[in-house]
Amino acid sequence: xxxxxxxxxxxxxxxxxxxxxxxxxxxxxxxxxxxxxxxxxxxxxxxxxxxxxxxxxxxxxxxxxxxxxxxxxxxxxxxxxxxxxxxxxxxxxxxxxxxxxxxxxxxxxxxxxxxxxxxxxxxxxxxxxxxxxxxxxxxxxxxxxxxxxxxxxxxxxxxxxxxxxxxxxxxxxxxxxxxxxxxxxxxxxxxxxxxxxxxxxxxxxxxxxx
Amino acid sequence: xxxxxxxxxxxxxxxxxxxxxxxxxxxxxxxxxxxxxxxxxxxxxxxxxxxxxxxxxxxxxxxxxxxxxxxxxxxxxxxxxxxxxxxxxxxxxxxxxxxxxxxxxxxxxxxxxxxxxxxxxxxxxxxxxxxxxxxxxxxxxxxxxxxxxxxxxxxxxxxxxxxxxxxxxxxxxxxxxxxxxxxxxxxxxxxxxxxxxxxxxxxxxxxxxxxxxxxxxxxxxxx
Numbered sequence: 001x002x003x004x005x006x007x008x009x010x011x012x013x014x015x016x017x018x019x020x021x022x023x024x025x026x027x028x029x030x031x032x033x034x035x036x037x038x039x040x041x042x043x044x045x046x047x048x049x050x051x052x053x054x055x056x057x058x059x060x061x062x063x064x065x066x067x068x069x070x071x072x073x074x075x076x077x078x079x080x081x082x083x084x085x086x087x088x089x090x091x092x093x094x095x096x097x098x099x100x101x102x103x104x105x106x107x108x109x110x111x112x113x114x115x116x117x118x119x120x121x122x123x124x125x126x127x128x129x130x131x132x133x134x135x136x137x138x139x140x141x142x143x144x145x146x147x148x149x150x151x152x153x154x155x156x157x158x159x160x161x162x163x164x165x166x167x168x169x170x171x172x173x174x175x176x177x178x179x180x181x182x183x184x185x186x187x188x189x190x191x192x193x194x195x196x197x198x199x200x201x202x203x204x205x206x207x208x209x210x
Numbered sequence: 211x212x213x214x215x216x217x218x219x220x221x222x223x224x225x226x227x228x229x230x231x232x233x234x235x236x237x238x239x240x241x242x243x244x245x246x247x248x249x250x251x252x253x254x255x256x257x258x259x260x261x262x263x264x265x266x267x268x269x270x271x272x273x274x275x276x277x278x279x280x281x282x283x284x285x286x287x288x289x290x291x292x293x294x295x296x297x298x299x300x301x302x303x304x305x306x307x308x309x310x311x312x313x314x315x316x317x318x319x320x321x322x323x324x325x326x327x328x329x330x331x332x333x334x335x336x337x338x339x340x341x342x343x344x345x346x347x348x349x350x351x352x353x354x355x356x357x358x359x360x361x362x363x364x365x366x367x368x369x370x371x372x373x374x375x376x377x378x379x380x381x382x383x384x385x386x387x388x389x390x391x392x393x394x395x396x397x398x399x400x401x402x403x404x405x406x407x408x409x410x411x412x413x414x415x416x417x418x419x420x421x422x423x424x425x426x427x428x429x430x431x432x433x
Binding site: 027028030031034035037038041042044050051052053054055056081165167168169170171172173174175176178179182183 | 233235239240255256257264273394396397399400401402403404406419420423425426
């Protein structure tokens with residue numbers, strides 16, 4: 001550690017001289033303080049800004065207009081969220097014969113279901129990605145050509161996924177499912193905020209009882 | 211052989227470079243650190259794999275676990291204007307100092323009617339008080355305070371945007387078009403979805419169709 005050197009007694013001589021003092025300063029406390037502050041700021045600073053998930057909802061429709069029906073999909077998936085982290089899904093249009101399948105939020109649950117259903121688009125996208133890797137980074141023209149192809153493939157994707165929930169589901173459930181959509185690169189998905197239809201609710205209660 | 215005598219010296223070390231470095235780092239972290247504005251509620255948002263950054267200007271609606279709604283605007287100038295609009299609407303008076311304070315105070319979840327009572331309290335007590343959340347009504351949406359907040363914020367922010375655009379054009383400065391107000395929802399993972407549904411309904415009524423859900427970061431799965 002640095003220390004302050006004491007200067008010997010200089011009063012022996014007749015002349016009074018200014019004391020020759022060392023210019024060394026004990027910096028230990030300074031270092032202590034600096035590192036204390038450093039630790040504080042390192043720990044408190046937030047590096048990762050929160051991320052956002054974009055959602056688009058249609059404009060509010062006039063409730064008096066009786067022509068508006070619940071959206072239906074003929075060839076698609078409907079995912080129903082319920083309380084206690086339960087997910088049910090069915091394919092195609094809803095009718096009395098519809099059979100609900102239950103799944104969960106794990107990799108082998110919902111993701112598998114979505115990947116299986118989205119396989120045509122996924123294989124297409126995989127192929128595009130391979131093509132893209134072959135192309136030189138500087139070749140922007142062919143890169144953007146592939147980008148357009150990707151967009152077209154997404155637009156032509158037949159799979160439509162609807163997400164409905166019966167108000168008992170939590171926000172985490174909804175975000176998790178949306179995230180799953182993004183992971184499995186589903187091109188068309190909608191969150192239906194009108195909730196479930198009566199039949200769907202009935203089917204769920206039946207399913208839970210079994 | 212003679213003994214090797216170690217040179218006797220105090221184990222002193224020149225610490226100047228270390229101090230230099232330490233203070234350099236301190237300065238860096240001090241300047242880059244953005245302190246979180248005090249939040250009246252603790253919210254633990256769910257995580258997702260998206261990597262979209264949070265927009266610069268947001269009208270943030272925070273929903274806590276119990277379904278209380280708090281609002282915040284990142285631009286304090288706009289927030290002040292919106293607050294004044296709201297005061298006019300609900301006939302609440304407040305001096306300009308308090309208006310400034312409110313607009314800089316981060317998320318707030320007070321009903322307009324409660325504001326005078328809140329202001330009557332001592333400053334130290336204000337932080338401790340449980341804010342009840344902005345009231346929202348699902349039947350009479352257009353009269354609910356949350357709707358009015360969202361609606362006024364959208365108008366004021368749009369005015370602000372066009373004004374900044376005009377000023378930038380006049381002075382020949384570059385203008386960031388991305389810097390437009392976005393509506394964002396930050397909710398606790400355990401919040402029941404029906405509360406959020408109501409908030410979304412209010413937004414849609416205020417002609418906000420496009421909004422952001424704030425999530426934490428999660429690493430992308432490798433398939």
